Amino acid sequence: MFLPLLILVYYFVGKRYRNITLFVASLLFYAFLAPKYLWLLLTIVVVTYVCGILIARFEKAKGFVQTFSVCLILFFLVYFKYFSFLQESLNSMFHTGFNVFELVLPLGISFYTFQALSYVIDVGRGVCKVQKNFFDLALYLTLFPPLISGPIVRYTEFEGQITNREESFEKVKLGLSRFVVGLSKKVIIADVLGVVVDKIFIQQPDLIAQPIAWIGAFAFLLQVYYDFSGYSDMAIGLCLIFGFSIPENFNYPLSATSISDFWRRWNITLSAWFKDYLFYPIMRSNFIKVVSEVLKKAINKSIATNSVIVFCLLLTWSLIGLWHGAALTFLIYGLYHGFLISLEFLFGVNKKSKLPLVEFFKHIYLLFAVTIGIVIFRAENFIYAFEYLKNMFGLLNSKSIYPALYYFDTFEVVIFILAIFFAFPVFTKFVQSKNSKVVFMKNILLIILLLLSFAQIADMSYTTFIYFKF
Amino acid sequence: MQNSEIFDKLSLVFKDIFNVEIQPEYEAKDVDGWDSLKHIELVNAIESAFGVKFKMKDVLSMTSVKSIIACLSQKL
Numbered sequence: 001m002f003l004p005l006l007i008l009v010y011y012f013v014g015k016r017y018r019n020i021t022l023f024v025a026s027l028l029f030y031a032f033l034a035p036k037y038l039w040l041l042l043t044i045v046v047v048t049y050v051c052g053i054l055i056a057r058f059e060k061a062k063g064f065v066q067t068f069s070v071c072l073i074l075f076f077l078v079y080f081k082y083f084s085f086l087q088e089s090l091n092s093m094f095h096t097g098f099n100v101f102e103l104v105l106p107l108g109i110s111f112y113t114f115q116a117l118s119y120v121i122d123v124g125r126g127v128c129k130v131q132k133n134f135f136d137l138a139l140y141l142t143l144f145p146p147l148i149s150g151p152i153v154r155y156t157e158f159e160g161q162i163t164n165r166e167e168s169f170e171k172v173k174l175g176l177s178r179f180v181v182g183l184s185k186k187v188i189i190a191d192v193l194g195v196v197v198d199k200i201f202i203q204q205p206d207l208i209a210q211p212i213a214w215i216g217a218f219a220f221l222l223q224v225y226y227d228f229s230g231y232s233d234m235a236i237g238l239c240l241i242f243g244f245s246i247p248e249n250f251n252y253p254l255s256a257t258s259i260s261d262f263w264r265r266w267n268i269t270l271s272a273w274f275k276d277y278l279f280y281p282i283m284r285s286n287f288i289k290v291v292s293e294v295l296k297k298a299i300n301k302s303i304a305t306n307s308v309i310v311f312c313l314l315l316t317w318s319l320i321g322l323w324h325g326a327a328l329t330f331l332i333y334g335l336y337h338g339f340l341i342s343l344e345f346l347f348g349v350n351k352k353s354k355l356p357l358v359e360f361f362k363h364i365y366l367l368f369a370v371t372i373g374i375v376i377f378r379a380e381n382f383i384y385a386f387e388y389l390k391n392m393f394g395l396l397n398s399k400s401i402y403p404a405l406y407y408f409d410t411f412e413v414v415i416f417i418l419a420i421f422f423a424f425p426v427f428t429k430f431v432q433s434k435n436s437k438v439v440f441m442k443n444i445l446l447i448i449l450l451l452l453s454f455a456q457i458a459d460m461s462y463t464t465f466i467y468f469k470f
Numbered sequence: 471m472q473n474s475e476i477f478d479k480l481s482l483v484f485k486d487i488f489n490v491e492i493q494p495e496y497e498a499k500d501v502d503g504w505d506s507l508k509h510i511e512l513v514n515a516i517e518s519a520f521g522v523k524f525k526m527k528d529v530l531s532m533t534s535v536k537s538i539i540a541c542l543s544q545k546l
Contacts, residue, residue: 125527260505275506276530283510284529309507345507352502 002029003238010242011167019139019162022242026144030107033148037106040076045138047072048116052123052137056130066124070117077113080106085326108148110323112141114273119155121277128156136162145238149231151249152269158244167243175240177446182233184449187456189422190227192415193219196408201378205387209400212407213391214371221374222419225253228267254423257362259340259369260350270323279316288312310342317341324377329385333376340369471546476520476539483515497534520546 006025013021031038051069058065080103087098119140122128131137140158200208200216208216232249239246253266263271282288288308295304314335321334344350353359372389379385390396408416430438477494484492488503498504504512513529516522516538522545524532532538 125525127527127530260507279506280510280529281526284513284526289514305511309511313507348503350505350507 002032007172007241018242020135022144023135023139023142026139026142026147029144030142030147034107036104037109040080040106040109041112041142044073044076044112044116045141047076048119048141049131049134049137051120052130053132055120055123062124066120069120069124073113073116073120077109079103080109082322082326111150111152112147114152114270115141115155118152118273118277122155128159131155131159143239143244145235146246149228149235150267150269151232151235151247152273153246157247161244165243171240171243175237175242177442178237178240179234180237180446180450180453182230182235182237184453185226185230185233187453188449189415189419190223190230191456192412193223193226193419196412196416197223197378199407201388203401205384205391206396206398207401208388208391208398209404210391210394210398212400212404213388213398215407217371217375217378217388217392219416220378221254221371222416222423224374224377225250225266225423226419252423252425254367254370255363255425256366257352257359258344258350258366259337260344262366262370263337263341271320274316274320274323278319279312282312282315283309306346309345313342313345314338328382329376329379332382332385333373336373336376471543473539473543476542476546477535479519480516480535480538480542483512483519487512487515492535494535494539516542522546 002025006021010018010021010025027038027042030041047069051065051072054065055062055069084100084103087096087100090096091098091100119128119131119137123130131140139162140153140155143153146153197216197220200212201220205213229250236246236248247269249268251265251268253262256262256265292304292308295307298304317334317338318331319334320337321330321332324330324333341350349362353362372392375388375392376382376385379388387396391398430442433439433442481492484490484501487508488501490501492501498509509532510529513524513532517524520542522542524541528541532541
């Protein structure tokens, strides 16, 4: 009821009250999902607003104020997301005996703190002007569709739309269509695949047959893709309904031909964030420049340059891994991707080949590499991931206790095949077509998808989005 | 410095890093290897060649030959 009511109120009130309507609705939305941490969201909003004003005001001390602001915002993220992990790690490494605080992760904290960070850094860099209207900045940080699970919107992308955006019936129609596509990706595909995946990953690796282990890993990759891209579609669609255009977050990542290419298509706004606010600043830091100069004198120039790039890449990717969660498996997941991207860079794999066969083999490599990576992402601990991977490569004497049909029924097999099919850009011409007959067919298809989604929601118990826990 | 002079000097930097002859209308996607990993190396090389210092704001905006020339012409 929340959404239809909000759309009615939003278009009923005058233009000047629409932003405040959305702000209040966003707070209600967050309060409904995570009442315990509404104060934290509002604190981040106030801190970000004040920091922005201070950075703009104290031009001479801009660097200091900006660093202080970034540290302050990061403090909230580190405390709520990583503090217990740090305590546990210190206890296990140095037997420190800290009483571990089991903090519940505030919903969406990884996303809204990253938006806050990008804003204060951009104000400091002079990329955008400071926002003096508190409610306008608050709307940017709390707007409910991307609040919980992205896409991570930059203030520069949002700034012009706060007071000057066009709402139209066409945009509402487009937004609703996108929302339905996202909803069906989540409930018709991701949740159905989730049932299969859970049945496989709940077992010890030595009790899963080798082919089932591969199917489980690939099905989980598809589940995460449809779950997360489904959420992004819903967020983009909802924003469109209210006249906002926010960036795309996925672009057929499974059709990539290298890991570097994959991350330009998967969670696009996250990898772009890390590139602009971490990788580039590290590469441009005085420390790296000095190290680079020393290495250039000591060894070959090209080896020195490449070594520095690889070092910065691994550092960035270890943090991208940890962004996903406070656990060793996520650190390894990030490093695994960073390591492969480094290899691709060193051996020129990220350059496009003119030979279609080479591109085909690169695509197969990509699918293998991300399927292996997703096992580390999924596993409860590294030992499980290691054993599961050993099983996938036939290095574990596994004995399946269930026949293959235990894991999936006909419906799940059909969904699995469709999931593979739709993960590639096979219908782009159909999707983009403006031909009246095709548009009519698309509308019928959307209605069917909506009905199927409702049927699926009624039939299955509710499962949350995977990226909600990040 | 005239834009044509900037372009000629910039061409040498691109030749050195990517081994490619650039055209004024080229964007990052048109130069094989000009990705985020090589971008900072390119920026550092341009700084050395022209004796200028870029801010991060400039670094992020330099996504085409045109935008690099625009950035350089402000500083020279």
